[in-house]
Amino acid sequence: MNTPGNLKYSKTHEWVKTEGGLTEIGITDFAQDALGDLVFVNLPEAGDTLSVGEAFADVESVKAVSDIYSPVSGTVAEVNDSLLDSPESINSDPYGAWFIRASDVTATEDLMDAEAYEAFCEEEAAKE
Amino acid sequence: MEKKTPLYEEHVALGGKIVPFAGYLLPVQYGTGVIAEHMAVRTACGMFDVSHMGEVLFEGADALKNLNHLLTNRFDNMAEGQARYSVMCNEKGGCVDDLIVYKENETRYLVVVNAANKDKDVNWMQAHVSGDCHVTDVSDQYVQIALQGPKAEEIVKTLDGNGPLPEKYYHAVMDSAVGGIKAIVSKTGYTGEDGYEFYVDAADGVKLWRMLLTAGKDFGLIPCGLGARDTLRLEAAMPLYGHEMDDEISPLETGLSFAVKMDKEDFIGKAALEERGTPKVKRVGLKVTGRGIIREHATLTKDGKEVGHSTSGTHCPYLNTPLAMALIDADIAAAGGSLTADVRGRAVEAEIVPLPFYRKRN
Numbered sequence: 338m339n340t341p342g343n344l345k346y347s348k349t350h351e352w353v354k355t356e357g358g359l360t361e362i363g364i365t366d367f368a369q370d371a372l373g374d375l376v377f378v379n380l381p382e383a384g385d386t387l388s389v390g391e392a393f394a395d396v397e398s399v400k401a402v403s404d405i406y407s408p409v410s411g412t413v414a415e416v417n418d419s420l421l422d423s424p425e426s427i428n429s430d431p432y433g434a435w436f437i438r439a440s441d442v443t444a445t446e447d448l449m450d451a452e453a454y455e456a457f458c459e460e461e462a463a464k465e
Numbered sequence: 466m467e468k469k470t471p472l473y474e475e476h477v478a479l480g481g482k483i484v485p486f487a488g489y490l491l492p493v494q495y496g497t498g499v500i501a502e503h504m505a506v507r508t509a510c511g512m513f514d515v516s517h518m519g520e521v522l523f524e525g526a527d528a529l530k531n532l533n534h535l536l537t538n539r540f541d542n543m544a545e546g547q548a549r550y551s552v553m554c555n556e557k558g559g560c561v562d563d564l565i566v567y568k569e570n571e572t573r574y575l576v577v578v579n580a581a582n583k584d585k586d587v588n589w590m591q592a593h594v595s596g597d598c599h600v601t602d603v604s605d606q607y608v609q610i611a612l613q614g615p616k617a618e619e620i621v622k623t624l625d626g627n628g629p630l631p632e633k634y635y636h637a638v639m640d641s642a643v644g645g646i647k648a649i650v651s652k653t654g655y656t657g658e659d660g661y662e663f664y665v666d667a668a669d670g671v672k673l674w675r676m677l678l679t680a681g682k683d684f685g686l687i688p689c690g691l692g693a694r695d696t697l698r699l700e701a702a703m704p705l706y707g708h709e710m711d712d713e714i715s716p717l718e719t720g721l722s723f724a725v726k727m728d729k730e731d732f733i734g735k736a737a738l739e740e741r742g743t744p745k746v747k748r749v750g751l752k753v754t755g756r757g758i759i760r761e762h763a764t765l766t767k768d769g770k771e772v773g774h775s776t777s778g779t780h781c782p783y784l785n786t787p788l789a790m791a792l793i794d795a796d797i798a799a800a801g802g803s804l805t806a807d808v809r810g811r812a813v814e815a816e817i818v819p820l821p822f823y824r825k826r827n
Contacts, residue, residue, distance in 0.1 A: 373494060373692070374500040376500075376782075377757065379756075379757070379811075398499070399499045399692060399696050400493070
């Protein structure tokens, strides 16, 4: 499992990168592997409101549809529309395939660093 | 507690993601993923452990008579080694299960049923047979391996120690061998592709599995899980019990009239099917024209009026498009019509298209 040290992670397997006043959000390597081949993505629109713990997008594998939860409250500033045409890039490059960039972030859930997240994933895997 | 098939350790060693399914622990996919597995079956070869399927033996002088009474198809004109698809109806004309009957000889037939329905089926069969007919669940005696895809035949023919192989679809050789292992070799499958299903002694399962994996390596064979089994059967528009049929849905509604012989003397469910008359619902194919994937249980509307629901649906890898099957009002079921599906509160447009979605090239 690949877990870059410069990112923060949520318990629902989103990664967060804060840069230049924007908060970039995607899903982790652990998440993409658990979901399997992704074939479809639903994304929000710029200007939509984000709330901590609420779904802002969904991804579909051949097997199932899964919600993607926002680790922040704020506003959608940018949307990575290229995922609509190539959802498989989330599988091949989960940390490059960002979903949205958020602005005006007013709240952020408690996030883990890479080390804590890896330990968390190990626990999750052991529960199965 | 779920059972393991005799091939369980093979799946784990091959990196299978194990899930519980119909009382068994089976791989939903291996490391290559559902799409690669699906494509392997369409373009080369895929191998599936389908040992969870149930095998039920009908033996006795009245075996044939009982099959004709229990099942909707007819079995009196079968050659030895022939396989025939059928539905087993309840008294209301709904489906207890769908299954395949193999004729071994005049007094011995092997019936292959869905794993999830096995106990229900055996109870139903035993409760409804009469005369000289013994119904025995022999599922645990067999490992069943499905080898599917355009390269399946070539791969099998590289093995030494084969018995005769069936030539035609839905034919089997009941006392054959493959790679020196005693086997029922059946030219059947659940993928819409050419290929075989092998029934071997449970103790020989691992040996055959490894032999085929090795023999197929140069032909692009990969092991495939339940995920690809489902996307393949959906792309080929094959119905699945619990989706396109159940205890309420009739075989005529779900498009299986070819396996229902209404001119047969009598069978369980015949009177109810006659009374239900011309089906008011029909199984159709849907191609998503909007954005999204229509899965099972989506409500379908036309001009704001509810007309039915989807029964299965996913993104189909070979045709590379989201497809679904649905049961809808027969009046509006003509191909070319458009419907709207409610997908998690979002309206997704779809077009009614002819079935099957996919048909193999000959």
